[in-house]
Amino acid sequence: MSDNCEQNPITPACEVTSHQQMPLHDEKIKLHKSKHTPTIKVPVVLAERKIQIAVESDITLTPAATEIKRVTKNVFLEQVKLVPVRFKQIDKTDFFEVTRAKLYVSGFIRKNIEYSSSACNGALRDRIADVAFSGFAELTECDFHNLPVIGMSDSSKAQFLNDCNDLVPRLDKYFFQNQVKYNEQPYGELLGANFFELDFSPIMAEPEGSFSTLREKIVLDLYVKVLQVQQFKFPATRIIPKFDEGTLG
Secondary structure (H helix, E strand, O other): OOHHHOOOOOOOOOOOOOOOOOOOOOOOOEEEEEEEOOEEEEEEEEEEEEEEEEEEEEEEEEEEEEEEEEEEEEEEEEEEEEEEEEEEEOOOOOEEEEEEEEEEEEEEEEEEEEEEEOOOOOOOEEEEEEEEEEEEEEEOHHHOOOOOEEEOOEEEEEEEEOOOOOOOEEEEEEEEEEEOOOOOOOEEEEEEEEEEEEEEOOOOOOOOOOEEEEEEEEEEEEEEEEEEEEEEEOOEEEEEEEOOOOOOO
8 A cells, every 4th residue: 555545643623631431330229118008298180271272463573574584482371270160069078079160371472573674684683572362261070180179168157145135136246256278279380382373464565575563363272281289098108228238237
């Protein structure tokens, strides 16, 4: 082979210091298992819903645009509230399962619009707009994975007869009793969103013309999860690690 074909060793342009790592021995930890019936308090999934929202809005562009380059969107939820309207008593307690409710949802779509203006060789412009929405969905018993639980508060009042005349009541003396139950508030979790959108100028512009208003029609499929913290008792296996015997074991 000719000497002209020989290649010199390649020297890294940006060399850094490195150290080869040695493999370490590992194995499974031994476990101790025992049967228990624990009581736990955990978030329970009440419902998972896809809510379709349709909004229309006009967005002003300053300076005026000649062409829309890109539009990105995100959804922000400001409230997910469950309002019960039908109930089913749990045995003979003061607690009820919710069999029908209205799910109120509100928030906004944050749009980032990138567009070019009429200036030759002009920089891309950016317009951020928040498009608000609100509404409610109807949830029936079959829409719930698990029914929400709510405890009802109660109050009682006792009145007395007049001390000197048993024929008339005493209006200045009462006995009151109030029982208040504080419930876990159902709450929402944002799972995802799917946007279907049509953007256009209300007044059609010429190919090299400009427009200052962008009208948008958005159909948003909003995916939300509704949860409530509830308490359960169930058979389970408790697991704790076992260490090798030593001077202490």
